[in-house]
Amino acid sequence: MKNLMFAGCDIVKLAEKYKTPLYIMSEDYIVERLREIKNDFLNRHEKTRAVYASKAFLTKEMARIVHREGIGMDVVSGGELYTAMKAEFPMEDIIFHGNNKTIDELELAIENNVGRIVVDHIEEMDLIEEIAKEKNKKVYILFRISPGLESDTHKYIQTGQVDSKFGIPLTEKTISSAMEKALNLEFTELLGFHFHIGSQLSDNENHIKAIDIMTKLMKKVKDEYGFITKELNTGGGYGIHYSEDEHRKPLSYYTDSIMIEIEKQCKSYDLERPLIIIEPGRWVVGEAGMTIYSIGAIKEIPGIRTYISIDGGMPDNPRPSLYEAKYEGVIINKIHEEPTEIVTIAGKCCESGDILIWDLKIPKVERGDFLGVLSTGAYNYSMSSNYNRIPRPAVVMITEGKDRLIVKRETYDDILRNDL
């Protein structure tokens, strides 16, 4: 076999069948991760809940898989919420986030009875209460707290530091204003707190520190307001394998330490341990995906480098240009050939920064060969754009070696769809 096999499929055959660029996702891999969540977190610890952070990858089919596996979902926009609704995802299993939810989005969420709304700033409670009153609905909220921790990841995907657009800052004044407001609402009930310290984290150190900070807060609000924290949402952020120095760890590496720390701190403060929620995104889907491209122009700059251009790039994977993210790539139709060249993989956009992989070692290639880029399941399709009016690729799901289209390739007419 000279072609790469992935999730039990000959990937070259898929590239020929569906054309390129093409996103391929392994349902078996996704289900394995969702079951790891069930077996190693939900079933091992009482009073726990898990939601999948759908910003990583969401289509109607993905929502159906998550629901079928008994996991809830985190959404951050009306569009994500609407996708879940259209996939008949139970609304009570949804947690709605966002640092600037619009009135329309809040109305959609409240009208449809989403399970929890995570309040990101104090005034948001006024909007929620007003809408809840108007619709005569009960709304359950958590406060997103910014714990003031700088996580070890790219600056653009840190979220828990003091200087952050996310969450309620942890100061005496903000906490007292937030608590005083929340405890006087009629239609809105505060159940607890949330933190999310950043993404692609390779160690659990900051989750543990965040638990210490949050339990201290729980003790403070109990003493000062008699408020009992019923739920603590510890966010996601668990890292995956992209390149040789980044690896996915078992879920329990993060969740066991979270649970040990929370039990310890609750005991020391004499607090009842709240329900603990986790919300991983990337960890569930990142390594489930790969993207297939066709090789086109090959340009050698003698003594400098060789650029191998592909038929996609920045519009289907903006991560290298946004976060200098590193990816591994293979020539899927020459999988056993000796890698003899070091080349740079360039996207087809009119941007010098549209480089997918610098210095990749591959066999000699020619126009028409296929490049597979690994670990593209998270934040690729979900962050894709039509820059340069390039249509988005199709998404194919593979289940037990069988492929099916779950998102059609965009056409030029799809791009023109809303032009008047």
Ligand SMILES: Cc1ncc(COP(=O)(O)O)c(C=O)c1O
């Ligand atoms: C509130 C919240 N929860 C969960 C996640 C999921 O993050 P990740 O994909 O790193 O697990 C994010 C994104 O970073 C987030 O902002």
Ligand SMILES: N[C@@H](CCCC[NH3+])C(=O)O
């Ligand atoms: N989009 C980011 C992750 C953001 C996580 C959401 N707060 C990435 O691709 O790494």
